[in-house]
Structures are given as structure tokens and as C-alpha cells.
Amino acid sequence: MKISVILAHPDAESFNHGIAATAEAALKSNGHEVFFHDLYAEGFDPLLSAAEIPKGAKLDALTAQHCAEIAAADGIVIVHPNWWGQPPAVLKGWIDRVIRPGVAYEFIEGDGGEGVPAGLLNARAVLVFNTSNTAAAREREVFGDPLDTIWKNCIFGLCGVTNVQRRMFGIVVTSSREERAGWLREVAETVDGHFPACV
Incomplete structure (x- = not known):
């Protein structure tokens, strides 16, 4: 299978990088x-x-590469921190430029863009791994867990992917080395569960 892994965190020493490296290693091992x-x-x-x-617009080489890969992907893994209940700006811009008409979705004939798009992505599953310094209960009760809505309903659900799983790890800033090691084991197990070894 072809799997796209998208990482958005500016610090190369971040736990997000550890998550992404763990996911990549598990995928390649499989x-x-x-x-x-x-x-x-x-x-x-x-x-x-x-x-x-516009659909069909000329794209620079890097963006065109991202579009081709995301269209061909059988699975997608996204890794990013929770910043103000949203992905970092670079990842939001990636969504704007890559999850685009003709690549990830299209409107049916006669629809001028005001309706619900038809999804075009081939991915059978999307895994989103987030980090946060907000307690899970507060995230749900006070903020309504906006990242869950963004990824499942506002993005991939509209692009034809119904299996979107998200896992938030936190609180990272106060976590121990043992907790983080356990979280990385969970990442590997989750990846194995959704994208098992090729037969």
C-alpha cells in the first residue's frame, strides 16, 4: 500500500517528530x-x-507532487500539535493547496460549489495523531474538540474517507519519559492495526 505521512511541527526535537518517525518505521516494517x-x-x-x-490550475512542482501522492495514497497519517484548537498554519495551508478540487473532491455537474462535494480520495483510512497541553476532559467539555470535527467532518469526510481515527496525546509538557514511550508504542500499534503487513 501507498501511505502518505504529513508532519507539521517546527521543532525537530519535538514529540511530534517522534510520533511521525514511529509511524513511518511501522509502515515501512509492514x-x-x-x-x-x-x-x-x-x-x-x-x-x-x-x-x-480553480480546478486544473497550474501548480508548482512541490505542490503538484503532494497532490499526486495524496490522490494515490491508500492511507494517510497526519501528525501535528493542537494550537488554539487548530492545526499549525503550514498544515492549514497544505490543506488549502493540496486537498483541492479535482484531487480530493469535485462538485457534481450543475453544482456551482454550494452543495456537498463528491469525494475523490482513494485512502481507506486516515490516522491523525495530535499532541496537546490541554486535558482531554477540558478539550471536550469547554472547547467541543474542534480538531475532531475539522478532520472527520470538514475535511476527510467530504473527500470520501469514512474511516478517520484521531488520537490526542497529552499533557505533553508534563509527561514523563515512560509516558511518552508508552504513547509511541500506541502509535506503532495503531498503525499496525490500520495498515498491517503486506501479504
């Missing part, structure tokens, strides 16, 4: 082809220009 992108490290430009909005 025999999958991995498209790995550290958006900060590769300097991905998050700004969507007016010229790039």
Missing part, C-alpha cells in the same frame, strides 16, 4: 511505500494564490 513530508523542513509554502484556486 512493507508499505511511504510518502513522508515534514512540511516545515521542506519549506512548504502555505499561501494559496488566487491563480491556484
